[in-house]
Structures are given as structure tokens and as C-alpha cells.
Amino acid sequence: ILNVEQSPQSLHVQEGDSTNFTCSFPSSNFYALHWYRWETAKSPEALFVMTLNGDEKKKGRISATLNTKEGYSYLYIKGSQPEDSATYLCASEGGSEKLVFGKGTKLTVNP
Amino acid sequence: GAGVSQSPRYKVAKRGQDVALRCDPISGHVSLFWYQQALGQGPEFLTYFQNEAQLDKSGLPSDRFFAERPEGSVSTLKIQRTQQEDSAVYLCASSRIRYEQYFGPGTRLTVT
Numbered sequence: 001i002l003n004v005e006q007s008p009q010s011l012h013v014q015e016g017d018s019t020n021f022t023c024s025f026p027s028s029n030f031y032a033l034h035w036y037r038w039e040t041a042k043s044p045e046a047l048f049v050m051t052l053n054g055d056e057k058k059k060g061r062i063s064a065t066l067n068t069k070e071g072y073s074y075l076y077i078k079g080s081q082p083e084d085s086a087t088y089l090c091a092s093e094g095g096s097e098k099l100v101f102g103k104g105t106k107l108t109v110n111p
Numbered sequence: 112g113a114g115v116s117q118s119p120r121y122k123v124a125k126r127g128q129d130v131a132l133r134c135d136p137i138s139g140h141v142s143l144f145w146y147q148q149a150l151g152q153g154p155e156f157l158t159y160f161q162n163e164a165q166l167d168k169s170g171l172p173s174d175r176f177f178a179e180r181p182e183g184s185v186s187t188l189k190i191q192r193t194q195q196e197d198s199a200v201y202l203c204a205s206s207r208i209r210y211e212q213y214f215g216p217g218t219r220l221t222v223t
Contacts, residue, residue, distance in 0.1 A: 004153070032210050043114060044202070044214040051210065089153060096167060097209060098144065101153035 004092050006102035013080050014110050020076045021105040023090035027071040032093040035064055035075055038104070039086045047075075047088075080109045113137065115215035117203050123221045124193045132188045132218045136205030143186050144212060145178055146202040154202055160186060193222045 005024045013019050025033065032051045036044040048057040053068040061078045077084055087106045091099035116135045124130050136143050142161055146154035147170075156170040162183035171178070175194075180186040190197055200219050204212040 006153075034210075034212075036214070041216065043216045046211065046213070049210050091153075093210065096159075097142065097206075098156040098159055098167065098170075099146075099154075099212060100156070101146075103151070103153045 004090060004100050004102040006088075006090055006105050008105060009103065010106040010108070012108045012110065015080060015082060017080050017109075018076065018078045019080055019107070020074050021088055021107075023073045023075070023102055025071050025073070025090075025092040025100075027068055029094045030068050030071075030092065031095060031097075033066055033068075033073050034091040034093060034099060035073070036089040036091070037086045038089055044089060077107075080107075082109045082111050085109045115203055115205050115213050117201075117215040117218050119218060120216065121219050121221075123223060126193060126195060126222055128193050129189065129191045130193055130220065132190075132201050132220070134186045134188070134203030134205075134215060136184065136186070136203070137207075137213055138184075140205035140207050140213075141183075142206045142212075143180060144204040144206075145186070145188050146204065147172075148200040148202060148217070150199070154200075157188070157201075190220075193220075195222050198222045 035047040038044040048064045050066040055066040087104040089104045091101040145157040148154040158178045159167040160180040175191045177189045200217040202217045204214045206212045
């Protein structure tokens with residue numbers, strides 16, 4: 001059984017601040033690490049999927065890194081905007097394709 | 112194109128009632144997953160289909176939970192004799208290839 005942990009649980013930042021979250025996961029039987037953004041009343045939106053140790057992905061102001069040897073991933077948001085307010089979920093994918101999620105980090109960006 | 116849709120979006124059921132939750136995956140997606148998110152928790156895997164075959168149902172919490180995908184497209188998650196602990200958001204995801212799962216908006220079930 002995989003346990004995925006995310007920290008912090010919630011975060012309040014001011015518009016323009018840069019921030020980052022952590023996701024830790026067991027490194028055994030690892031296939032991929034997913035990051036999703038989930039806004040209230042909407043579908044979780046896929047941000048990144050990473051498979052290789054050292055992977056770095058970027059989409060606009062958001063980027064992510066992956067360390068499969070030590071079992072962690074970081075998500076960075078540069079210059080946070082109010083529209084970045086959401087819950088950010090990470091999920092580990094093993095051999096069976098089912099995703100094991102953390103509890104998420106709830107980000108609130110104050111104007 | 113159209114994403115994954117789920118219906119109803121909200122459902123209130125009295126304890127003991129049966130409910131049926133529907134998922135319409137993206138056209139052509141072979142794999143379909145159901146997850147349950149209880150309050151304060153991350154989504155947890157319930158079951159997985161490849162076409163019409165249910166390949167993994169290890170996450171279904173009890174025999175009151177039943178899922179089907181008879182024609183390899185639309186899927187229904189049925190919960191019999193609902194209990195308060197069944198209150199959660201039920202998410203459906205579909206995929207065409209490994210490493211991608213597209214999620215619907217979920218059905219929020221409240222059992223009173």
C-alpha cells in the first residue's frame with residue numbers, strides 16, 4: 001500500500017508571492033507522479049505527470065520537480081495570482097495504474 | 112471536445128435508500144476509474160474498468176457498492192442501503208493511455 005503525504009495542508013499567500021508545496025511518496029513500485037489542480041465545483045485539472053528521476057516540468061508560472069530515489073516532488077508557483085487559488089493534489093501511480101492521492105494542499109491567494 | 116461528465120452533480124439520499132451515479136467518459140477512452148473523496152481526505156480508488164471488464168474492485172468499501180460498464184462506455188456506480196459514512200464526492204476518470212486520467216466534476220452525495 002502506498003502512502004502519499006502532502007504539506008502544507010493549507011497555505012495563504014499574497015498576490016505576487018512565490019510559493020511551493022511538497023509531495024512525498026514511497027519510491028518502490030513507482031511508475032509516475034501526477035499533479036492536479038482542483039477548483040471548487042470543477043473537475044480536477046491535470047497539471048503535470050512525471051516519470052523519470054530528475055524530471056522537471058513547467059507550465060507558465062507553475063513548475064514541478066521529481067526525485068524518485070528519495071520519494072518527493074515539489075510544485076512551485078511563481079508570482080501567485082488570485083486565480084491560482086485551488087486545492088493542489090499529487091498522486092502516485094504504481095504498476096496497476098490506479099492513483100494514490102495525498103490529501104492535497106489548499107492554496108488561497110489574497111489580492 | 113467534451114470532457115468526462117457525471118450526473119447527478121449533487122444527490123441527497125436518506126439513509127437506507129439506493130443511489131445510482133453515472134459517469135460518461137471521453138469518447139474512445141478504454142479505461143475508466145472511480146474514486147471516493149471523503150471530507151478532509153484525498154480521493155481514494157474504488158474500482159477500475161478496461162472496456163467492459165472490471166479489472167480491479169479492491170477499493171469498494173463493502174458489498175453495498177457495485178459498479179458496471181456493460182458496453183464499455185458509460186459506467187454506473189450503485190450504492191445500496193446508503194449509510195452516513197457513504198457521504199463523499201465520487202469522482203470518475205477516464206483514460207486512453209497510461210499516465211493520463213481525465214476527471215469529471217464529481218457527484219457530491221450527502222446521506223441524511
